[in-house]
Amino acid sequence: MTFVLQKADIQALAAALDQAWRTQTPIAPLSETDPSLDVAGAYEVQSFWSDMRVQRGDRIIGRKIGLTSEAVQKQLGVSEPDYGALWRSNFYPTSNGRVEIQASDFLQPKIEGEVAFLIREDLTGGQITAKDVLAATEACAVGVEIVDSRIADWRIKLVDTIADNASFGGFVLGPWDKALPAQDLAALTMQIHRNGELAGEGIGSAALGNPATATAWLANKLHQFGVTLGAGDIVISGAISKMLPIGAGDEFVFSLSGQPDLTVSFI
Numbered sequence: 001m002t003f004v005l006q007k008a009d010i011q012a013l014a015a016a017l018d019q020a021w022r023t024q025t026p027i028a029p030l031s032e033t034d035p036s037l038d039v040a041g042a043y044e045v046q047s048f049w050s051d052m053r054v055q056r057g058d059r060i061i062g063r064k065i066g067l068t069s070e071a072v073q074k075q076l077g078v079s080e081p082d083y084g085a086l087w088r089s090n091f092y093p094t095s096n097g098r099v100e101i102q103a104s105d106f107l108q109p110k111i112e113g114e115v116a117f118l119i120r121e122d123l124t125g126g127q128i129t130a131k132d133v134l135a136a137t138e139a140c141a142v143g144v145e146i147v148d149s150r151i152a153d154w155r156i157k158l159v160d161t162i163a164d165n166a167s168f169g170g171f172v173l174g175p176w177d178k179a180l181p182a183q184d185l186a187a188l189t190m191q192i193h194r195n196g197e198l199a200g201e202g203i204g205s206a207a208l209g210n211p212a213t214a215t216a217w218l219a220n221k222l223h224q225f226g227v228t229l230g231a232g233d234i235v236i237s238g239a240i241s242k243m244l245p246i247g248a249g250d251e252f253v254f255s256l257s258g259q260p261d262l263t264v265s266f267i
Contacts, residue, residue: 009034010041014049017164020150026107027150030164031157042162043225049165050085061234062086062119063222064145065214066166067158068207068238078158081208083218084166086234092172094262099172103248103266106148106169111246111264112239113190113254115204115211116143116173117181119233123216126223130212133219137181137212142174142190142256143236144264147243171236174254174262183258186210190241193253202241211237 013030020027030037030045037045050060067073067081092099103109120138148169151160161167188204208214214237219229229235244252251265 009036010044010048013037013045013163014052017045017049017150018052020107024104024107026152029151029155029157029160031159037159037163039159039162042159045163046084046165047225049163050087053087053089059088060085061088061091061232062236063218063229063233064166064168064171064236065207065218065238066147066161068214080221081214081217081238082158082162082166083221084162084168086168086171086236090168090170092170092264094172094174097174097260098263098265100265100267101146101170101172103246103250106146106246108149108154109169109246110147110243111192111252112145112147112243113192113200113202113241113256114143114145114236114239115185115188115207115256116141117211117215117235117237118176119229119231119235121231123219123229124223126220128216128219128223130210130216133212133215134181139176139178140180140185140211141176142254142259142262144172144252144254144262145236145239146170146172146246172262172264173234174256174259177259180259181212185212188240188257190257191255192241192244193255194244195251199244199252200241202239204240206240207238211240214238 121136146169186205192200
């Protein structure tokens with residue numbers, strides 16, 4: 001049997017995710033409640049949910065890339081990453097390299113370290129390369145993503161995480177460094193200390209071989225949906241470290257090669 005996802009179904013699924021986010025009450029996997037949901041439909045749900053938020057006054061200020069790890073792709077049976085929107089209301093600005101965040105802002109959060117890009121020029125045409133990305137980048141920075149899921153117990157399949165805005169919770173940025181894009185991003189190393197102890201580490205090549213390659217994938221994927229990765233957009237390009245669970249009272253220090261430490265505390 002072939003299922004066809006109707007507009008009303010898309011709206012209902014987006015509304016369910018929005019309700020889960022606003023009430024801090026997780027829901028059953030969409031892949032179980034609506035078997036008609038495929039990847040294309042999941043992106044439609046994500047887009048409709050973003051539109052709902054924009055209509056309420058939120059703003060999309062960039063994009064996040066997920067599933068850049070080969071191991072995670074194999075786990076979910078996919079061959080490419082996914083993406084979601086970065087909402088302005090879920091950006092946590094720092095002061096002197098530190099930020100405190102309410103752990104209760106999230107349902108079941110985890111945290112990971114990434115390389116962030118500030119795009120200077122539109123990336124159009126659908127055949128963007130890593131070289132094109134670097135030429136169009138104003139600066140890079142340490143990026144920290146708080147990953148969250150509106151799906152109960154993280155019981156997700158690919159369509160669940162795509163619809164759920166690629167399991168986005170929030171993000172934090174270190175200071176922008178205009179010299180960083182000229183460095184070998186694949187060779188950057190990151191360490192994460194949680195409450196004073198080393199809890200995770202990784203290398204830039206973990207994100208599709210190079211964070212710029214991941215960002216090129218994003219520009220080309222967005223092009224398929226008629227969306228441009230444009231000047232002023234922020235991109236957090238995919239985890240180069242493993243996800244770590246978050247609890248109230250935890251303090252995480254992110255150290256990326258040549259960059260000032262970024263400290264994220266949860267209260």
